Amino acid sequence: MNEKRTLSILILDDEPIVSKRLKPSLEKRGYVVETFTESLEALKRIKERNFDIVITDLKMEGVDGMEFLTEVKKRSPETEVIVITGFATMETAKESFKKGVFDFLSKPFKLGEITEIIEKAEEKILSR
Amino acid sequence: MRILTAMDRHSYSRNIIPDVSRLAANTWADLTLLGVQQNKSEPDPQLVETMLAYQDELLSHVNREETIYAPVSGTDLKECGKGCWQATSRGRKRLTICLRSGDALKSILAQAEEEESDLIVLGCTRGFDCEWENELGLPQRVAKEAGCSVLVIKEQKKANQISSFLDQTNVSQQSLELINQLVTLHDAGLKIVGLKGQKGLIGKEDVEKKMMELLKYYNERKISAWIKMVDMENLEDYVVSATREGIVALWVGKKSLLSKIFSRDLVGKLVSRSQSSILILR
Numbered sequence: 001m002n003e004k005r006t007l008s009i010l011i012l013d014d015e016p017i018v019s020k021r022l023k024p025s026l027e028k029r030g031y032v033v034e035t036f037t038e039s040l041e042a043l044k045r046i047k048e049r050n051f052d053i054v055i056t057d058l059k060m061e062g063v064d065g066m067e068f069l070t071e072v073k074k075r076s077p078e079t080e081v082i083v084i085t086g087f088a089t090m091e092t093a094k095e096s097f098k099k100g101v102f103d104f105l106s107k108p109f110k111l112g113e114i115t116e117i118i119e120k121a122e123e124k125i126l127s128r
Numbered sequence: 129m130r131i132l133t134a135m136d137r138h139s140y141s142r143n144i145i146p147d148v149s150r151l152a153a154n155t156w157a158d159l160t161l162l163g164v165q166q167n168k169s170e171p172d173p174q175l176v177e178t179m180l181a182y183q184d185e186l187l188s189h190v191n192r193e194e195t196i197y198a199p200v201s202g203t204d205l206k207e208c209g210k211g212c213w214q215a216t217s218r219g220r221k222r223l224t225i226c227l228r229s230g231d232a233l234k235s236i237l238a239q240a241e242e243e244e245s246d247l248i249v250l251g252c253t254r255g256f257d258c259e260w261e262n263e264l265g266l267p268q269r270v271a272k273e274a275g276c277s278v279l280v281i282k283e284q285k286k287a288n289q290i291s292s293f294l295d296q297t298n299v300s301q302q303s304l305e306l307i308n309q310l311v312t313l314h315d316a317g318l319k320i321v322g323l324k325g326q327k328g329l330i331g332k333e334d335v336e337k338k339m340m341e342l343l344k345y346y347n348e349r350k351i352s353a354w355i356k357m358v359d360m361e362n363l364e365d366y367v368v369s370a371t372r373e374g375i376v377a378l379w380v381g382k383k384s385l386l387s388k389i390f391s392r393d394l395v396g397k398l399v400s401r402s403q404s405s406i407l408i409l410r
Contacts, residue, residue: 015301017301059349061348086304086305086308086309087308087309087311087312087349088154088155088156088309088312089154089312090153090154090193090194093154093156093194094193094194097194104156105129105156106129106154106155106156106157106309107129107302107305107308107309108129108246108301108302108305108306109129109246110130110244110246112244113129113130113158
């Protein structure tokens with residue numbers, strides 16, 4: 001019998017409210033979720049293990065989101081990265097896609113919007 | 129992010145297309161263009177033609193560097209309820225053209241609620257009256273009654289600064305995020321305006337603390353932000369002068385003391401008096 005694979009998600013956003021809102025909802029949907037507000041901590045974590053999906057903010061102190069997603073894709077090209085940003089520009093969107101992100105979502109967003117994107121990413125991952 | 133743009137057949141609706149395009153191109157938002165018509169039995173062919181022309185103009189701006197949206201065809205419009213027709217294209221982000229029949233205010237509010245919009249954008253005539261689809265004061269009523277933030281654009285203008293009026297501590301995360309997007313879009317500075325009454329700062333210590341928190345929040349994100357105090361009695365004149373320099377943003381919440389002071393129609397009054405764009409934040 002085939003068991004459904006449980007996907008792992010890492011969320012990095014320096015505003016704690018983002019993870020606080022997303023984590024319980026995603027866990028309820030069966031994902032294993034780890035959250036970080038410090039990019040250096042998150043960087044340390046992705047060196048320890050790979051995640052199926054990474055959701056990252058762009059504008060952060062220390063290692064910014066663009067550097068972080070570059071590192072994620074370098075270590076684990078299979079990881080699907082979703083960028084969320086409160087300071088969106090065409091340039092950051094273009095650069096994100098150039099680096100292979102799965103999708104780009106501007107804040108504010110509703111839970112339904114990000115859940116829909118995560119489900120599409122999940123579909124892609126499970127179809128491999 | 130979901131943006132609902134309400135558009136009628138007048139030139140001011142066409143004039144907001146560059147602003148909406150820039151916002152959409154920056155944020156990659158799901159975008160809906162909404163038109164309101166009287167005929168309840170079928171889509172008004174003239175309105176369909178207008179909406180498609182708006183779409184083409186918008187896409188010519190937005191898709192210049194990257195193809196974010198696919199065009200919607202008029203033949204894709206399907207009835208999605210009584211007196212409501214809709215067509216959606218699924219490019220990298222969703223673009224929807226929607227026509228609703230009936231009362232303009234109810235139609236705009238219903239669409240925003242159904243699709244859980246984060247922002248309603250609409251243009252209107254200049255001056256105090258603010259007409260939309262020949263209805264006086266419609267933008268003021270949308271700004272007053274919508275459940276989400278509303279941007280009313282009277283005149284397309286480069287915003288050098290965004291003046292946000294704060295008289296309460298009830299500031300939602302969504303409204304902060306919307307301000308951030310507009311500051312980024314216009315590469316503008318952010319003025320956080322506190323209001324002084326006869327007994328000092330309106331909202332007292334809590335508001336002062338909130339203003340300092342906001343200042344810290346923006347400074348940490350390297351956004352040029354500063355605090356300005358304005359006397360309550362000069363507020364309306366101040367709003368007029370602030371709209372000459374850029375966008376005026378007003379946090380409106382149940383706890384807004386400003387709403388109590390101007391109890392009957394604060395938002396409407398400020399929308400009327402503004403000269404370019406006013407953003408109502410929720």
